[in-house]
Amino acid sequence: MTSFGQLLKTLIVESGESISKIAQLTGIDRPTIYKYISGSRMPTREGLSSLLHSIRATAKEKEQIIAQYELESAGETAYYQRQAVKRLLDGLKATAIHPLSGSDDIADLAISSNHCTDELSVLHGTASIFSEIMDQVGSEKTEVSIYPNIPATLLNFIVDAIVHKGKKQLPLYQIWRYPKRMQTDEEVRQCIDGLTDVISLSLNPHINYQTLYYYGSGSFRPSDTDVFPYTIVFSNAVMRFNADITCAMVIRQWDVVQIYKQHFNNLKNMCYALVSCGEDAMKTISIFSELENQCGQIYKLMLQPCLPKYASQKAVERVLDQIAAVNADMAIQMSNRMPQLRAMQDDKSIFFEYGIASFATNGFVIDIPGSYAYSITREERIEILKALREDCLMHEYRMLRTGVLSMPENVMIEICQDVCVSFVLTDTQYHNVAVIRESSVINAFCDFLEYLLQSNAVATQEETVEIIDRYITELETG
Known part of the structure; x- marks a missing residue:
């Protein structure tokens, strides 16, 4: 090199x-x-x-x-770890906003399928393996279960098969195993790379993908001595895969399939949910302030700072009344959340200029799901931006330069040092929340945010304030 x-x-x-x-x-x-x-x-x-x-x-x-x-x-350890975090953030763009679509070549694989009814068979080559997955997904009516920590190539193909077969509501469960402690830097990078697809699919409202996790013995990846380390459990069959997904064992014997299903259900009972949706998501969001009190530093990476906390009580009440006309429960939940938002103090925050521009232009607020109609007056926008400007002078709030990250606009990331990393997706109807509590992953995200803040990837304090001042001036003179 x-x-x-x-x-x-x-x-x-x-x-x-x-x-x-x-x-x-x-x-x-x-x-x-x-x-x-x-x-x-x-x-x-x-x-x-x-x-x-x-x-x-x-x-x-x-x-x-x-x-x-x-x-x-x-140094190599920090550099490659930061690259893994960046891949995860950029990877959120792929599936967190848009509906999924199956791969173009899946139909060709399905045509070549020669379904086998033997109680035990071995498949060689990706074409025959993927064709069997297509057949199994096509006949599945209950759920698909996968574990542990399967490679992204296999996970993405299962998802594509589900979409191609028109079964987006078919539950797809994945169980992740975290070591009780990540033993090596390579394990940490493997975990972050694995989360790249897991987080995107977990937050995606267009597929019924649910991630569970537990803490177990062993390394993050299965042992090299396990010939078939990865497993998919269907209603009528079990597929076991070798490490590079070039060979698969298909088990159709009824009593053996039941044993696998029972084992998977036992694992589910000892697992935690990675993602909260709907009302559960609001409950998860509501405890953020409690988590923040437990941690040393709070980092945030998002389209906008938390603009509602800068709004006057009068403006908040008017917007909540507008939302209540569509969804009274959502308005109540947001009203209950406001005291926490006002008390929230982010130690270090990075946001996008596009988020400030959208707010200044049309009053867009990322914290409010997109399907709710609301309005924020020009005067209110000016006052909110002025309050944000003062916070930028008092705290380490910086604006991300264009082209550094390609994460989606409706995802916010909050890192509570030593406690958790939280991903919040604001969809048109609700919020989805994914929470990672693995300490090695938390430390990697803290390091990445510190790196961004110390690099040329973010604007200086003076540049950040100047940009906000420009939008304030445009509102005042426009």
Whole structure:
């Protein structure tokens, strides 16, 4: 692997600029630049930005050298862990908003199916394996159960098969096993990568996917000595898969299938739900303030800060009256939540400029499900943004720069240090909440948010306040 210093030297040579000229353009003295090239010293992020600007690096060159810079600055463990967290956040975009659609090639697999009725059979190759899954899903009327911690490729194909067969209401249960303690950095990354698909599907309102978890012995991934570590339980069959999903054992013997079903039900009874929906979600949200009192730091990553807490009582009552006309229970739940929102203090918060722009333009508030009609006057928006501006001056509230993350607009992430990571999806009708309590995962998210706050990925305090001031001015003069 080419080191940061070697990459920087190559870019400088290719730019045609002398070290003296670069020192003049950046304000970094020549001996220091030579130390960067030799690898005995690393520049600050601001210094690296100046260097790349002075040598007119292309977007691709910047991406390559910044990645190497982050790797060498943070170390391999932190760097790859942060990459795993970013993949999870970006992966939320795939399924958290839009209805699912089956893969285009699934129909071709179904055509090649040769359904076997033997009590025990072994399938080789992905085509025959996936065709069997299609057959089983097509005839399933009760539920599909999968465990433990299956690879994303197998999980996504099961979901695609359910969608393709038009069975989006068919319950799909997945049981996850967490080790009582993550033993290695690799296990933590595996867990975060696994959660990428689990969280997206759990929050997706277009499929009946339910995730349960328990704490058990062993590592995060099944042992290498287990020939068929992954299991799908159907009503009339059990499928066991090898580690790379190239071989599967299909069991159709009735009494053996019943044993598997009983074992799965026993596991379910010792599990916790990963996701809360509907009224349960509101109950989960309502205890956030209690959780916040238990933790050291509170981080939030979301489209908008919690704007309702800045609104006047008069504005809140008017909006709640508008919501009550459509759903009285939702209005009561939100009214009961308001004292907690006003008392809530986020230690560190990152939000998107698009969220502020949407609020300034049309009064859009992410905390209110999209199907409820409400209005916030221009004057109320001005007062709310002014109150937010003051909080940005008093706390570490920063605006995320464009293009850093592609997570969906209706997902909020709250990290209560040492307590939990919470994902809240605001759908058109309700909220879905997923809560992760695994300490290693919580620590990884805390590290990622701290990294963002210290990097050029977020605007400075002055830049954040200037952007909010711009929207306030537009409202006042518009």
